Amino acid sequence: MISQHLNDRITRIAPGTPAGAVLRQYWQPAALVDELAHGPLVPVNLLGERLVLQQGAQGLELATRVASPEEAPTHYPASDAIQIDPTGPVYPTETRAGLVFAYLGDGAPPPFPAFDCFRAPDTHVFAFKGLWECNWLQALEIGIDPAHASFLHRFLEDEDPADSYGKQFRDKAGATEIPMTKLLRDYPRPEIKVDETDYGLKITALRHMENGHTHVRVTNQIFPEAICIPMSREMTITQWHVPVDDQTCYWVTVFTSFDKPVNKDLMRAQRLKEHRLPDYAPLKNRRNDYHYDPAEQAALTYTGMGLDINVHDQWAVEGMGRIQDRTQEHLGRSDVAIIRYRRMLRRMMDALEQGDRAALPMHGAGAAGILGPLSNDAIAETADWQAVSRAADLARRAACPWDATV
Amino acid sequence: MTAATPQAKGWVQIATLADLNRPRPLIPVTLAGRRLVLFRDDEGQLGLIGRHCPHRGADLCYGRLEDNGLRCPFHGWHFNRTGQCVEQPAEPEGSRMHEQIRIPMVPVREVDGAIWAQVGVELEQAAAAETEA
Numbered sequence: 001m002i003s004q005h006l007n008d009r010i011t012r013i014a015p016g017t018p019a020g021a022v023l024r025q026y027w028q029p030a031a032l033v034d035e036l037a038h039g040p041l042v043p044v045n046l047l048g049e050r051l052v053l054q055q056g057a058q059g060l061e062l063a064t065r066v067a068s069p070e071e072a073p074t075h076y077p078a079s080d081a082i083q084i085d086p087t088g089p090v091y092p093t094e095t096r097a098g099l100v101f102a103y104l105g106d107g108a109p110p111p112f113p114a115f116d117c118f119r120a121p122d123t124h125v126f127a128f129k130g131l132w133e134c135n136w137l138q139a140l141e142i143g144i145d146p147a148h149a150s151f152l153h154r155f156l157e158d159e160d161p162a163d164s165y166g167k168q169f170r171d172k173a174g175a176t177e178i179p180m181t182k183l184l185r186d187y188p189r190p191e192i193k194v195d196e197t198d199y200g201l202k203i204t205a206l207r208h209m210e211n212g213h214t215h216v217r218v219t220n221q222i223f224p225e226a227i228c229i230p231m232s233r234e235m236t237i238t239q240w241h242v243p244v245d246d247q248t249c250y251w252v253t254v255f256t257s258f259d260k261p262v263n264k265d266l267m268r269a270q271r272l273k274e275h276r277l278p279d280y281a282p283l284k285n286r287r288n289d290y291h292y293d294p295a296e297q298a299a300l301t302y303t304g305m306g307l308d309i310n311v312h313d314q315w316a317v318e319g320m321g322r323i324q325d326r327t328q329e330h331l332g333r334s335d336v337a338i339i340r341y342r343r344m345l346r347r348m349m350d351a352l353e354q355g356d357r358a359a360l361p362m363h364g365a366g367a368a369g370i371l372g373p374l375s376n377d378a379i380a381e382t383a384d385w386q387a388v389s390r391a392a393d394l395a396r397r398a399a400c401p402w403d404a405t406v
Numbered sequence: 407m408t409a410a411t412p413q414a415k416g417w418v419q420i421a422t423l424a425d426l427n428r429p430r431p432l433i434p435v436t437l438a439g440r441r442l443v444l445f446r447d448d449e450g451q452l453g454l455i456g457r458h459c460p461h462r463g464a465d466l467c468y469g470r471l472e473d474n475g476l477r478c479p480f481h482g483w484h485f486n487r488t489g490q491c492v493e494q495p496a497e498p499e500g501s502r503m504h505e506q507i508r509i510p511m512v513p514v515r516e517v518d519g520a521i522w523a524q525v526g527v528e529l530e531q532a533a534a535a536e537t538e539a
Contacts (some may be wrong), residue, residue, distance in 0.1 A: 319465030
């Protein structure tokens, strides 16, 4: 449990708030490149500000637009209905990995680290996003919680991993024939290790199996509001939880392939089927009970909300309320990465309030040279898990058609 | 929303037995502004407990009715009809943390085809009284 004061401090992101100041010190995904087809002016609702992408003298820039206070958080006006507010700030942008990033902070923007999603060629990345009607922090916290996958995403039966393209947790585990769904179900008590790194946190979930073997799943928290996790043996997910306002956020994901070019048409079609445009709101949501089916919950999935794990996550985080009431929570050992993350966020808010911008991750010299992060599944003899996890990552990188060396 | 009970001070009708006559006997209930969940366990007994999981706040209206109680789909925390947490399957083997975890509970009873709940007492106090009884 934490105090209401602290909960407010770590969740609120409008201009002038301590957490908002930390987020503004990093490049934020403002729009998908796909959205530029909307017209010359593309609305952007980001960090409590009402903004618009437009072509400026220096290329694409993020200006301020005139907006009524009654606008819905994700209001998305037609290009010709947008009026620029010339008194508002104008922010720089950079286009990477199918996303338009914007920098809303003071001072010079930090460099982009050399993460895999930024090194891979355009053929090997695909970006998409989706709306969650809740605060960004609870959206992030489910992504740094390795235990929940054994429950929330439990499938009571396993699909054929051959049908798994573009889907999370449907591949085989490591170099075995065991479906990930079975492994997660059979070993629900991961031992979780958290290491602070130059980009955020490395989170290792160890699932100790019967025969002296251990399943090693490495995921990452990339400060301040992203995660990098394995999706399949072929792809990783780098996902930002970007605040629209205090009560609304987008997950914005780059899928990065270490093997074949991404089948973008298939990936896009799979996801557009579950969302509406232009606001990328999911078709399953709290207004239709996430299509909850008690019979399915009894027989097929843990939630009764279908096979798309995004919907499970969405239900979990939206069901907490628009801003989770952390004065009522009881964190356990499985929440160790959440505890470590909040500690880090508080330290960085304090540092920024002291004017110590250089204390923030990826703000120092060498930030542009940060590689990786390692993000994969492996199965090892228990004594060797660290070496095997590392070797599995290096093998994937060595076979990668683009330069993924570390 | 609810009618005053003719039987005893502080009890109000919150549902009928027919409301729970379904394959998954669980419904959300709002009582005195508090969001609760009413369910029937495997022994046929009623539980009326707080709607949010005390772990990270997930909505127990979508919980799994199994093992004679209600299980949160987020991390499998399992609660009996008094709101006591009886299992935390993601916590380390041998963990006793669950003994300290309890969801506020409101006393509930069935009378003549109706389900009644006791109000006028803070829900946490009601839960404490139930423990001592």
